[in-house]
Each structure stands twice: as structure tokens, then as C-alpha cells.
Amino acid sequence: MARTKLEVTPEIELPALDGEALAANQNLMATVLSAHSDERDLVNQLLGQAQMADSFAQFSKTVFTSKLAFVKENKLYQGLNGKKTEDGLQCKGTWEEFCNLLGWAPQHANEAIANLRQFGEQALDSMSRMGIGYREMRQYRRLPEDQQAALIEIAKSGDKDAFIDLAEEIIAKHAREKEALTLRLDEVNADYDAQGEVMAAKAIELDKTKIELEKVRGHIQKLTPNEVTEMIRQEAGRQAFAVESSILGELREALTELSKHAEETGEDQRTFQAGLLQNLELTLAAVRSEFYLTDALVSTPIWLNTAEA
Template identity: 35%
Template sequence: MVTKAEQAVQDADVKRYAGERENDIARADGERKAAEKYTEGRDLANQVLGQSQAFMTIRKIADTSALLKLSFVKENKLYREIKTADGQQFTWAMYCDALNVSYKTVDEGILNLTVLGPDALEAMQSMGIASRDLRKLRKLPEEDRQIIIESQAIDVGDKEAVQELLEDMVVRHAKERESAAQREETYKQSMEALNALSETKNRRMDELAIENEKLRGGIKQGDINPFIQEVESEKGQIIIPLMRLKARACALEAKFTQGDKVDRAEYFALQAALDSIRDELAQAMDAAYNAGAPFQASIANAS
């Protein structure tokens, strides 16, 4: 007669055996699926490779159907499933070499497929649009790129019309980039002039503070001439850059009031800079005037 303790041990052994069997079945199933996936990936990679070696030229590889397969092979790294005769794992470059085409050519074709879409790419290739034009098209903003892709010229296969539309957009964007660069340079020069004015103002105010301390000890009337000459010599260093800033602001304001497209940020930045300079110059003038008070007192006492 089996005791309860012995029965418990037997039940535990049965459960353990059942669990081990389930684990073995699950592991075997996982290995089977992995093997199937490996086989499928290897077969697809070999299929594309075999087809390409058999009848695909560089032109054929650029076809959308071939590019779709190659894109899938690259994205899922299926080329790694192929081994060389000595057991070395294929790289993407090696896989493309086996197709008798450089990986850069294939990568550019895949990029065209991704950016332009299979339908647009196939339409452009069928009408003989060159790779350099496809590169130009890829670099356009998406909105302008879609205008060309959805144009009637694509629908009817008018190569010259497509190229003309593309060149017009390329030229327009080049001008816009140049204009933006000029605005940036102008703004940079304006800020440099503003910084120079600020540094000059700060330096002069420090000098005036020092001179103010000297004047408190008394000064002769004839000593005013060097200060007048110094102010006259430095006046141009302040006025000329200030007038340049003002001229730029006026030019922008004229375009703004006429409804022309202007860089509003630059316009308002210049206006703010001019307002700031005006306030700082007013402060500097007040400081200079106050610094002259002891001098005026000294003259009054001397007379």
C-alpha cells in the first residue's frame, strides 16, 4: 500500500517530467521556427542574388521591383545568411559585388525608392530622367518635390517639362539660400557694429568716470581743449556705425511698408538695437554733462 508521502513524491516526479517534456517541445519548436526563418531568409537572399547574376544589369537593378527586393534584403540583413566558400559571412558590400554593381549604386537606388516612391521613380526612370536629376529632386523640400511628382508632366511622360520644372525650383531655392545667407551676414555685421558701439560707450563712460574724479580736484580753463578734440575725434567712430544701422533699418522698413517679403526678426532686432543705443547714448551724455559740473565750478572759482 502506497503511503501519502510516497504518493506525493510520485506526483511530483510526474509533474516534473511533464514540465521537462513541455520545455523540450517548446525548445524544439523554437529551433524549428528559427531554422525555417533562416532558410526562408537565405533562400530569398539567394533567389535575389541568383536572379541578379543571371539577367540583371545595372539598369535592371535600378528597376523598382528589383529595388524593392534588395531593400528588403538589406533592411532585414538577409545577405548575412549567405556564406563564402571558406565559410565567411557575406557583408552588404560583398552581396552587391556579387550582383556586379557597387553598394553605393544600390544604396542610391533604394534611397530614390524611399524618398520618391515606387510609382514616381518608375515613371521618371521610364522617361529617362538621369541620376543627377533624381539627386536634385531628393534634395528639394517635400512640398516642392510633391509638386513635381504630382505634375501633369510626369503623367504624360514629358521629360523636358519635368527637367525644366526641376531646374526652376533648384534655381529658386538656390536664390533663397543666397538671400538667407546675405540676411544672416547683414545681421551679423549689424550685431558686430552694435557690440562695437556698446564697447566704445562703456569704455568712454569708464574714462569719463576717471576724468570726473580728476576734475573734482580743480582744473584750469585751458585744459578743456584736449577734451574737446578727443570728443570730436571719437564722434565719427560712434556716428558712422550708428548711421549704417539706421540705414539698414530704414531699408527694411521701406520694404516692409510696401508689402515686400522681409525678415521681420531682423527688422525688429535692428529697431530694438537702435532704441537701446539711443538710450545708452543719452545715459552717456548725461554722465558727460554731470562730469563737467566740477569743471564748471572750478572755472567759476578761478574767475
């Protein structure tokens, strides 16, 4: 079979493929070289060069990866669909099949393409010569853009020690930032869970209140107008008693303590005390005005009335 003569790049060496991978490449080359459509030209060139050299030893790995990327992006591997290898196997024209026939695992090829796109040819070549593996490169790809850019610049210089020092520093910093973010996220989730529990409790109380209101509404509908009036008066009386008790209890006690303190320090607190009471009087006057109420005709508090009690 005639070999296709295409220009190769001999200045960068790569490890040669083993015999099985080389045989697979040659089988694929024979299949591809039998195709003549324009869409298969790059595939023909790629594998033709490999056949001509009998190995990938004379290829730049970065150049080879860039060709792989072009084949994948343009789906040129589909041009192999229906073709048969020398072993009689019929190609399906898939990316995975194409990678396998080249002796590459699809995942390995995808990683190489991702590294090329992320770091560029020069930095990728330099990192490869430094012995930086796929696991480290995968970790570098997760870094923020500014940190990636710093690594790329150091990689281009070819200074391995400087690159490793910077990489370790960035990775450690990234780990600390990630840990802080994780801790913050945990705190937010804890707050969210606590709020969820409070909201759930409030929802339960609200449901209970609605049920009680429905019971009361049903009860009221069965009462006569006079009975409803009496029930509302009783509730108003309870509220008035609660307010009066608070004034005579907690407020009076607070005013008493303030007066004792004034006697000890010699400060006059009567203006402040009068202001508190005046606010209450104004509030009561506003309520009286709102409902157009005159002075009560009885001197006994409504909640002390025997009938109301």
C-alpha cells in the same frame, strides 16, 4: 548544387550582368543557400531567384530594389557573417560587402533605395523607362514636397515630354528661390557682421570707460572730502554751462529764424515759441523741486564765479 525555384517577375526586363558580376552572385548564392535560419529567408529568396534566372534580366528593378531595402532595414545581410564563398573568402556580414557581392556599389544601392522611398514603385519605374538617371533623381529629391508630388503624378502618367517640361520648370523655379534665399542670407550675414563691428566698438569704448572710472575712483579715494566736493561742483558747473550755452546758442538761433519766417508769412509763431520755453521752465522747476532748492542768493551765474572757474 540544387537550384532554388522561386517565383520571378518576367514582364519587365533589365540589362544582364556581366560574367564577373554573375560569378560573384553565384558564389554568394551558394553561400546563402547553405544557411537555414529564418532570418536569412529573404536573402535566400533574392539570390536564389537570381541564380535560377542566371541574370537579373527577368527582374523588375523596382521589385529588386524593394527587396534590397528590406534586407538593409532589417540588417539581414548580417546573416552572412562567418560564411565562406566558393573562393574561400570569409564574409563579414556588412551591407557594403553584401552590395559588392551582388555586383552593386553600396552608393548605387543606397541611391536606388532612396529613390524608391521618395517616389514610389510606379513613378520610379516610369522615370527609369524615361531614362531619368540617378543625378536627376537626386536633384528631384531635394525639391519641396509639393513640387515632388507634381513630378510623381506626371511620372505615373508616363508622358515623358510633359514630365521633362515640368521638371525643367520646377528646377528653374527652385534655382531662383534658392538664389533669392542665398542673397537674403548674405544680406543678413552682412547686417550681422556690421552689428558685430558696432558691438565690438562699443565693447572697446565700454572697457575704456571702465578703466577711466577705475582711475577716477582710485583718484577720488586719495582726495580729501573738500577736494571731492570741489571736483563735483566743477563738473556740475560744466554741465550747467553746456545747457545754458545750448539755450543761448542753438535754441535762440532757431527761435530767431522762426520769428523771421513769421514776419515774412504773417503767421504768429509766438505761442509755439512760448511753449518751448515753458517746457524748459517746467523742467527746471521740476529739478529745483526735486532737490528742494530755493532761489539762488547770487545773481552771477555759478560758472562765472571766479572760484568755481
